[in-house]
Amino acid sequence: MACPFFLPMEKLENGTWLNASRLPLGCGWSGQCAAPGHEGEIPSAEELRDFCNLGYAESCGRLPAEREWDVVRFGARTVFNDAKSASGGSIQVRYVCERGHCPVEHGVLDFDPVTLQWINPHRDNRVQRMAECFVAAYLDKKKSQELIRSAAS
DSSP: OOOOEEEEEOOOOOOOOOTGGOOOSOOOOEEEOOSTTTTOOOOHHIIIIIIITTTOOOTTTOOSSSSOEEEEEEEEEEEOTTTTOOOSSSEEEEEEEEEEEEEEEEEEEETTTTTTTEEEEESSSSHHHHHHHHHHHHHHHHHHHHHHHHHOO
8 A cells, every 4th residue: 555645766675674575566665755745855764664655644744635545555467368378468457546444446457568568557647657666566576486486396
Protein backbone atom coordinates (compact mmCIF):
# COMPACT_ATOMS: atom_id res chain seq x y z
CA MET A 1 0.00 0.00 0.00
CA ALA A 2 2.20 2.79 -1.23
CA CYS A 3 1.38 6.45 -0.69
CA PRO A 4 -0.58 7.74 -3.70
CA PHE A 5 1.69 10.79 -3.88
CA PHE A 6 4.90 8.75 -4.08
CA LEU A 7 6.73 8.58 -7.41
CA PRO A 8 9.19 5.71 -7.01
CA MET A 9 12.35 6.07 -9.07
CA GLU A 10 14.98 3.56 -7.98
CA LYS A 11 15.13 0.35 -5.96
CA LEU A 12 16.53 0.75 -2.47
CA GLU A 13 18.91 -2.15 -2.02
CA ASN A 14 19.97 -1.07 1.46
CA GLY A 15 16.61 -0.24 3.06
CA THR A 16 15.91 -0.98 6.72
CA TRP A 17 12.84 -3.18 6.23
CA LEU A 18 12.94 -6.68 7.67
CA ASN A 19 11.22 -8.25 4.65
CA ALA A 20 11.58 -5.81 1.77
CA SER A 21 10.08 -8.31 -0.70
CA ARG A 22 6.80 -8.03 1.21
CA LEU A 23 6.54 -4.28 0.73
CA PRO A 24 3.60 -3.01 -1.36
CA LEU A 25 5.72 -2.35 -4.45
CA GLY A 26 7.63 -5.63 -4.13
CA CYS A 27 10.71 -3.99 -2.58
CA GLY A 28 11.76 -0.65 -1.13
CA TRP A 29 12.03 2.34 -3.46
CA SER A 30 13.51 5.81 -3.33
CA GLY A 31 11.74 8.54 -5.25
CA GLN A 32 10.01 11.88 -5.18
CA CYS A 33 6.93 13.38 -3.60
CA ALA A 34 4.09 14.39 -5.94
CA ALA A 35 1.80 15.94 -3.33
CA PRO A 36 0.48 19.39 -4.31
CA GLY A 37 3.02 22.02 -3.30
CA HIS A 38 5.73 19.40 -2.77
CA GLU A 39 6.23 18.11 -6.32
CA GLY A 40 9.76 16.87 -6.89
CA GLU A 41 10.82 17.01 -3.23
CA ILE A 42 13.03 14.11 -2.17
CA PRO A 43 11.79 12.37 1.00
CA SER A 44 14.26 11.51 3.77
CA ALA A 45 15.24 7.90 4.44
CA GLU A 46 12.86 7.90 7.42
CA GLU A 47 9.96 9.23 5.32
CA LEU A 48 10.63 6.63 2.63
CA ARG A 49 10.62 3.90 5.27
CA ASP A 50 7.64 5.09 7.31
CA PHE A 51 5.36 6.79 4.78
CA CYS A 52 6.13 6.69 1.07
CA ASN A 53 6.57 2.95 0.66
CA LEU A 54 3.71 2.11 3.05
CA GLY A 55 0.87 4.62 2.64
CA TYR A 56 -1.68 5.68 5.27
CA ALA A 57 0.86 8.39 6.09
CA GLU A 58 -1.33 10.63 8.26
CA SER A 59 1.79 11.87 10.10
CA CYS A 60 3.52 12.96 6.89
CA GLY A 61 3.66 16.76 6.66
CA ARG A 62 3.31 16.63 2.86
CA LEU A 63 0.08 14.61 2.75
CA PRO A 64 -2.78 16.88 1.65
CA ALA A 65 -5.96 16.84 3.74
CA GLU A 66 -8.09 16.75 0.58
CA ARG A 67 -7.17 13.68 -1.46
CA GLU A 68 -8.83 10.90 -3.41
CA TRP A 69 -6.78 8.06 -1.95
CA ASP A 70 -4.71 7.14 1.09
CA VAL A 71 -2.94 4.14 -0.46
CA VAL A 72 -2.58 2.12 -3.64
CA ARG A 73 -2.32 -1.69 -3.49
CA PHE A 74 -1.07 -4.01 -6.23
CA GLY A 75 -1.14 -7.69 -7.06
CA ALA A 76 -0.08 -9.56 -10.19
CA ARG A 77 -0.53 -12.80 -12.03
CA THR A 78 0.73 -14.12 -15.33
CA VAL A 79 -2.00 -14.98 -17.82
CA PHE A 80 -1.12 -17.23 -20.77
CA ASN A 81 -2.88 -16.92 -24.12
CA ASP A 82 -2.52 -20.66 -24.71
CA ALA A 83 -3.00 -22.98 -21.73
CA LYS A 84 -0.32 -25.34 -23.16
CA SER A 85 2.27 -22.63 -23.69
CA ALA A 86 4.49 -20.80 -21.22
CA SER A 87 4.98 -17.93 -23.66
CA GLY A 88 2.74 -15.42 -25.34
CA GLY A 89 1.02 -14.30 -22.17
CA SER A 90 0.61 -11.06 -20.30
CA ILE A 91 0.93 -9.91 -16.73
CA GLN A 92 -2.29 -8.70 -15.16
CA VAL A 93 -1.66 -6.08 -12.51
CA ARG A 94 -4.65 -5.59 -10.26
CA TYR A 95 -4.76 -2.35 -8.33
CA VAL A 96 -6.96 -0.94 -5.58
CA CYS A 97 -6.94 2.69 -4.49
CA GLU A 98 -8.23 3.11 -0.93
CA ARG A 99 -9.51 5.99 1.17
CA GLY A 100 -10.17 5.41 4.87
CA HIS A 101 -9.40 1.69 4.47
CA CYS A 102 -12.17 1.31 1.85
CA PRO A 103 -11.73 0.78 -1.90
CA VAL A 104 -12.71 3.78 -4.04
CA GLU A 105 -11.19 2.67 -7.35
CA HIS A 106 -9.92 -0.63 -8.70
CA GLY A 107 -9.04 -2.22 -11.99
CA VAL A 108 -6.64 -4.29 -14.04
CA LEU A 109 -3.63 -3.06 -15.99
CA ASP A 110 -2.11 -5.43 -18.56
CA PHE A 111 1.61 -5.61 -19.30
CA ASP A 112 3.22 -7.53 -22.17
CA PRO A 113 6.51 -8.99 -20.86
CA VAL A 114 7.72 -9.86 -24.37
CA THR A 115 7.47 -6.34 -25.82
CA LEU A 116 7.86 -4.66 -22.40
CA GLN A 117 4.84 -2.50 -23.22
CA TRP A 118 1.71 -1.68 -21.24
CA ILE A 119 -1.42 -2.80 -23.07
CA ASN A 120 -3.62 -0.50 -20.99
CA PRO A 121 -1.78 1.91 -18.68
CA HIS A 122 -3.43 3.74 -15.78
CA ARG A 123 -4.69 7.27 -16.43
CA ASP A 124 -2.87 8.69 -13.39
CA ASN A 125 0.90 8.86 -13.92
CA ARG A 126 1.58 8.27 -10.20
CA VAL A 127 -0.35 4.99 -10.14
CA GLN A 128 1.17 4.02 -13.48
CA ARG A 129 4.70 4.62 -12.20
CA MET A 130 3.98 2.54 -9.09
CA ALA A 131 2.61 -0.24 -11.32
CA GLU A 132 5.80 -0.14 -13.42
CA CYS A 133 7.93 -0.51 -10.29
CA PHE A 134 5.70 -3.27 -8.96
CA VAL A 135 6.06 -5.20 -12.26
CA ALA A 136 9.85 -4.73 -12.22
CA ALA A 137 10.01 -6.25 -8.72
CA TYR A 138 7.54 -8.99 -9.74
CA LEU A 139 9.67 -9.96 -12.76
CA ASP A 140 12.86 -9.95 -10.65
CA LYS A 141 11.19 -12.22 -8.10
CA LYS A 142 9.96 -14.62 -10.85
CA LYS A 143 13.46 -14.71 -12.36
CA SER A 144 14.98 -15.55 -8.97
CA GLN A 145 12.43 -18.31 -8.41
CA GLU A 146 13.24 -19.82 -11.82
CA LEU A 147 16.99 -19.76 -11.07
CA ILE A 148 16.39 -21.53 -7.75
CA ARG A 149 14.22 -24.17 -9.48
CA SER A 150 16.88 -24.69 -12.18
CA ALA A 151 19.62 -25.07 -9.60
CA ALA A 152 17.55 -27.59 -7.64
CA SER A 153 16.99 -29.77 -10.72
